[in-house]
C-alpha cells in the first residue's frame with residue numbers, strides 16, 4: 434500500500450494570559466509587567482492571522498472576560514477574537530497552577546471560567562489549555578513529575594484527573610504537554626528533540642493532543658509543520674501574544690515565516706489548519722451547551 438497519507442494538520446494556539454498570568458508568573462525575576470502587551474499585540478496579531486487566513490485558538494484567562502480595564506480585562510477584545518473566526522478556549526480562571534488544586538476547587542474553576550467565557554462571546558467553549566502546560570504527571574503514558582509531587586504533595590492533581598474534571602464540566606478538548614519517559618531518555622541520549630507528528634488521544638472522554646514543537650516559531654516549528662504536511666499527523670504550535678514584540682522565538686518576525694510556510698502548504702492542499710473544537714469528541718447531550726446566553 435502506498436496511498437498518500439491524509440493532509441497534515443496544524444493547530445495554532447495563543448495563550449492569552451493578560452496581567453493575571455503576569456502576576457502569577459513562576460519564572461522568577463520579580464514582578465512582571467507585560468500584561469498590557471497582550472492586548473496591543475493581539476490587535477496586530479488578528480490582522481496578521483486574517484492576512485494569512487490562519488484560524489487559531491486563543492486560550493483566554495477567563496477573569497479577563499469580566500467587565501473592567503486593561504491590563505486585567507478586555508471583554509470587547511475577546512469578542513473580537515471570536516468574531517474574527519478564531520476559537521476562544523479556556524486557560525483557567527486566573528492562570529492558576531492546577532497541580533495544587535483540590536478536586537472541588539478544580540471543578541469550580543473549570544465551571545466558572547467556562548460560564549464566564551461563554552457569557553462573554555455568546556457561544557460554546559469546549560477547549561482547555563492548562564496554565565504552565567501542567568500537570569505533566571500522567572502515569573498512563575509513563576510521564577512522571579517529581580517537581581509537581583514535591584510542590585503540591587502526594588495528592589497533587591494529575592493529567593487524567595484533570596481530563597475527568599474537564600469531561601464533567603463540559604469540555605471536549607485539552608492541549609497536553611506530558612512527555613513519556615522513553616522519549617525523555619531518548620532525547621537525553623541523542624541531545625535533540627524527538628517530537629513527532631501528533632495523534633489525538635482520548636483521555637477520560639476528552640480529546641488530547643500534545644505540543645510537539647516547543648514554544649514559538651523557530652525552525653523547529655517550521656520543520657514540524659513541513660513534516661506533518663509530508664507524512665500526515667498534527668503539528669501543535671503555540672505562543673503568547675505578549676511575547677510577539679520581544680526579540681526571541683515567539684517574535685512577530687519568526688511568526689511571519691511560519692505563517693508564510695503554512696499559507697503555501699495550505700494552497701498546495703498539503704496542510705489543513707483546524708481549530709480544536711473541529712476535531713474534538715462530539716458534545717454529549719446536555720453537556721457543552723452555552724451555559725449563559727448574553728442578555
Ligand SMILES: [Zn+2]
Pocket residue numbers: 448449450454524528564565
Ligand atoms: Zn499561560
